[in-house]
Amino acid sequence: MAGNEFSVKLLIWRQSGPAQPGELASYTMDNVLPEMSLLEMLDLLNEKLTAEGIDPVAFDSDCREGICGTCGLVINGIAHGPHSGAATCEVRMRSFSDGETIVIEPFRAASFPVIKDLVVDRAAFDRIMQAGGYVSINTGSAPEANSIPVPRPHAESAMDAAACIGCAACVAACPNASASLFTSAKISQYAQLPQGRAEAKRRVVRMVDAMDEEGFGNCSNHGECEAVCPKEISIFNIGRMRREYLKAVL
Ligand code: SF4
Ligand code: FES
Incomplete structure (x- = not known):
């Protein structure tokens, strides 16, 4: 040896x-x-x-x-x-x-x-994404970079949320098996950019409904999700998801 x-x-x-x-x-x-x-x-x-x-x-x-x-x-x-x-x-x-x-x-x-063994079926995440994790409006060809001004804090925060790699550690660590950190990251990456605002209400309702239909638990603010997230996605995104959801349904 x-x-x-x-x-x-x-x-x-x-x-x-x-x-x-x-x-x-x-x-x-x-x-x-x-x-x-x-x-x-x-x-x-x-x-x-x-x-x-x-x-x-x-x-x-x-x-x-x-x-x-x-x-x-x-x-x-x-x-x-x-x-x-x-x-x-x-x-x-x-x-x-x-x-x-x-x-x-x-x-x-x-x-x-x-x-089998260590392999789990994470297709539930795919179905949450299919429910609204996209921009469907026709944006035409790539616009000139400065034609749509985006405040820097919004751009930074959206990019931080977009770092989520969909690994599902947040669910595995949560005592409620909540998918709130994942779903809120995917909602936040669009909600803070002008390109994502056009469909923001429909998106948040569809994605939160899909999350619930998949049987994930509710968030009770344990914070374990944030602690294990390999991309250090902030639980502030969960607060944003809740605000977006309330704005959409009220
Ligand atoms: S642990 Fe982090 S990177 Fe992985 S799915 Fe959850 S929010 Fe995304
Ligand atoms: S193998 Fe791709 S994130 Fe680990």
Whole structure:
């Protein structure tokens, strides 16, 4: 074993299908390097399991750069693991010590059924987006950049909200499994820009209704969503969503 290699014990949620019971399975991983990402360590585990004729652990990932939002896991009880402002794919093995036990589970919420092992079905988010997460008016060709003045604070705040990658950690961390942070970020990214105001009332009603129809819980201001969000989306967006909703329905 090279000088900086170490071993970890893994307790990983294994579940063969949506209707099957699941359980934590125990594995030992040797030859772990500090600079490895947690997902690379899972890749190595899967190579080992495959060589032993064991079904590899199913998990999602795509960009592995904190951009796409596909990789969410609960690591030692925390959505996206030990670092604030980082997605699961950005967690490095240097965050753990030799001999440590790492518990890895899927994002759990009634609206996100487990498909297999660590993979959950997050299509409920897609349906919320389909309900109103777009601008449908014909905007023609790209306008000259300064033809529609946007106050800088509005532009900055809209861009901050648009940083949401739809990872669903906010739902997994919320004791009510509320999707309010996600939905409010998507509403806020349009609500603060002139291009989004034309459909603002219809959008907020449709998206909030879709969120409720998907069975997500209500927000009770715990703030866990903001604490685990890899893009540090502010819960002030939830306040904006509520104001927009009230303005639309009253
Ligand atoms: S608000 Fe944050 S935690 Fe929730 S889906 Fe968006 S990026 Fe993920
Ligand atoms: S794999 Fe894309 S955000 Fe983690």
